[in-house]
Amino acid sequence: MTDKKKIELDILGQVCPACLLVVLREMNTHRLRLKNGEAQLVIKTDHRDTTRTIPESARKMGYDVEVRSLETCYEITIGSK
Amino acid sequence: MKSPSGASEKAGGRKKAAGKKAETEVSMEVWRLQEENAGFARYIREKTNQLLQVMGTEPLRPEEFEDRELLNLDPIGIIAGSLEQVFEYLNETITKLSEARDEMQAIFDATGVGISIIDQDFSIVKYNEKQRELLVDKQLDNVCGRYCYEVYCLKNGPGLDCPAVDTFATGRPVVVNEVRKKDKYFQLVTTPFSRNTNGEVTRVIEVALDITARKKAEEEEQRQRGYYLAEKSKLASVLQSLSEGLLVTDSRNRIISANGAALQILDLSQQQVLELKIDELFADCPAGARTIFDVGTPHACQNVEIRFRSATRELLLSVNSVPLVDPDGNPIGRVFTFRDITEEKHRQEVFHRTEKLAAVGQLSAGIAHELNTPLGSILGYARLLLKGSNLQPDQRERLGIIAEQAKKSGAIIRELLDFSRLSTPLPNQAMRCDLNKVVAEAIRVLQTELDKRFINVKLELSKIPEVEADPKRLEQVFVNMLLNSAQAIGSNGEISISSHCSGHEVRVSVSDSGPGISPENLSRIFDPFFTTKPVGTGTGLGLSICAGIIKDYGGAIDVRSTPEEGTSFTIILPLPGKAHGQ
Incomplete structure (x- = not known):
């Protein structure tokens, strides 16, 4: 996932389910690029529930998801293998 | 008449009232529309929440998103797009699963082992063609739903040796290395296939591997191994024997x-x-x-x-x-x-030598016989002439030489006849003879000669059976042997004589401490006229005559010699009735 174009999405301060809708909208918008592996969506969030709801939804759509805990927030990366 | 202003006021009042009514109606319509919009917004919010729950998250809180903001976000459109992706992924997954299932079915059917899936009631849930071929009666059609113990084991219930029973009980795989069914050998493996929420095994998969060929190969190998071991043992016995x-x-x-x-x-x-x-x-x-x-x-x-x-x-x-x-x-x-072949070779040499002796003996006998008569005449006439009184001294001397030489020639001819045994035919007398006594007599005859040469005779005579021979002729042999030994030693030495019985033979050895016989001479010493003595001191017939005498009695003379150490002659004579050819 490292050499792909990164589409960054900052939803710091937002909570579920609003942030899930925002992320789903981005995933719909960039669907083709995410599916064929050209790009990956990198989300920054500080809402803990989001680290569960977003990966669950993304995986149901067939994406690979990686969640990393950073110092002040979480980073969720969504893309294809 | 009403004043125009009054009418105008009246008309204005009516107009105002109509305006208020219209305003009220508009307000009412706005309110109605607002209420309707609020209802739509609630509907959208409810449906959004419903879809969010489908997506696995919590509903929107009331403070989240103003209605307008929510409508602008288009949550249903977003979730519809997401669900489209979910379905797309689901369809892909279903296609892959379907392909995988088909592959698994193909593998299931094409594998070389029999496979069946059995549930807790021991009912057959599924089986492949190989399993049918290996373990199912050909007359049975579909055996799914039937009990495995009935179909596979022809029993009324699962046996104690059934591996599926163990796997259901323990939850672990079980291997049975050798099961015989339908005249075939199988290896059976049962492994857990599925479990319930309590972790109990609900289905097992049973794999039957046909090991008949391997088993028969093992049996054949065992049989061949036994055969080879038996053959090897047999061969070892043959080689050892x-x-x-x-x-x-x-x-x-x-x-x-x-x-x-x-x-x-x-x-x-x-x-x-x-x-x-x-x-x-x-x-x-x-x-x-x-x-x-x-x-x-x-x-x-x-x-x-x-x-x-x-x-x-x-x-x-x-x-x-x-x-x-x-x-x-x-x-x-x-x-x-x-x-x-040491002994065999030695006997061959003796045989050849004897044959040679016989040939030379016949020739010698013929020559001796022919020369004896003219030589007798020469000697007779020489002696007759010597009786004359008118002979000159030199004539008498020459006649004396003729008579003397004729006499010597006669002696040689007698030896030749002796050698050929024509002059003294072998008396066919069945005399018993004690070789130890013969040896003692021979020593006595030569004692003076031995003493003169300072030769010591060492005797190691065992008690031996008598042989069948003429003692006088054997004495001649031993005298010859002892004389040869004494002449070989010269002076100061020792002659050892030993006797013993060996099997059907009596052996007497005469060994001297002389210089020995060289290997090139050793094979010729029994040849007639062969001698190593100075000219005039030996005829070379002594050992030939000895060999002839011993041969007459069915025996042989063995000689072994080591240069510088001495020579040993062994006279071998058979016991009565045991001579060669008898």
């Missing part, structure tokens, strides 16, 4: 096997022989015959005579060798067989 020595060498010429006869003949132990190089063992092999040892020699080599010095004696061996090859025909060693 051989009277001939047998040695097997490897590709490096090292001895890897030796039979009992080989060790006995060579007087060596197994440890001494194994790993020894064959050409080192038979180091005295003639140079021209050494290809017998070469592992690359493709043909058999036969009857190669090799001298071998064992710890106790020197042997003459007749050695054969054949190449040893692997199944591809490559040489991997040689097999050597050999026998001790």
Whole structure:
């Protein structure tokens, strides 16, 4: 996932389910690029529930998801293998 | 008349009232529309929440998103797009699963092992064609739903030896290495296939591997192994029972096997022989015959005579060798067989010598007979002339020489006749003779001669049976032997005489401490007229005559000599009734 174009999405301060809708909208918008592996969506969030709801939804759509805990927030990366 | 202003006011009032009404109606319509919009917004919010729950998250809180903001976000559109992706992914997954299922089914059916899935009631849930072929009666159609113990084991219930029972009970795989069914052998493996929420095994998968071919191959191998071991044992017994020595060498010429006869003949132990190089063992092999040892020699080599010095004696061996090859025909060693021909060779030499003696004897007899008559006339007339009184002294002397030489010639002819035994035919008398007494008499005859030469005679005479022979003739033999020994020693020495009985023979050995006989002379000493004595001191007939006498009694004379150490003659005579040919 490292050499792909990164589409960054900052939803710091937002909570579920609003942030899930925002992320789903981005995933719909960039669907083709995410599916064929050209790009990956990198989300920054500080809402803990989001680290569960977003990966669950993304995986149901067939994406690979990686969640990393950073110092002040979480980073969720969504893309294809 | 109403004033225009009044009418105008009235009209204005009506207009105002109409305006208010319209305003009210508009307000009412706005309110209605607002209420309707709020209802739509609530509906959208509710449906959004419903879809969010489908997506696995919590509903929107009331404070989240103003209605307008929510509508602008288009949550239903977003979730619809997401669900589209979910369905797309689901369809892909379903397609892959379907393909995987088809692959699994193909593998399930095409695999070389029988597979069936059995539930907790021991009902067959699924089975493949191989399982049907191996374990299902051909008359049965579909056996799904039937009990496995009925179909596979022809029983009324699962047996204690059933591996599925164990797997259901323990949750672990079970292997049964050998099960015999329908005249075939199987290896059965049962493993858990699915479990319930309590972790209990609800289905097992049973794999049946047909090991009949392997089992039969094992049985055949076992049978062949038994056969080969029996053959090997038989061969080992045959090799050990051989009277001939047998040695097997490897590709490096090292001895890897030796039979009992080989060790006995060579007087060596197994440890001494194994790993020894064959050409080192038979180091005295003639140079021209050494290809017998070469592992690359493709043909058999036969009857190669090799001298071998064992710890106790020197042997003459007749050695054969054949190449040893692997199944591809490559040489991997040689097999050597050999026998001790020392005695056989010696007897052959004696036989040939005797034959030669007989031929020379016949010739000598003829010559002697023909010369005897004219020589008698020469001697008679010489003696007649010597009786005359008118002879000159020189004439008398010459006649004396003629008579003397004729007399000497007569003596030689008598020896020749003696040799040929024509002058004294062998008396066919069945006399019993004690060889020890004969030896004693011979010593007595020669005692003066032996004393004069300072020769000591050492006797080691055992009690031996009598032989059938003329003692006088045997005395002549021993006198000749002793005289030869004394002449070989010269003076100051020892003659040892021993006697013993060996099997059907009596042996008397006369050994001297003389200078020995050279190997080139040893084979000729029994030849007539062969002598190493100075000219005029021996006729070379003594040993020939002795050999002739001993042969007459069915015996033989053996001679062994080592230069500088001495010579040993052994007179061998058969016991009565045991002579060769009798």
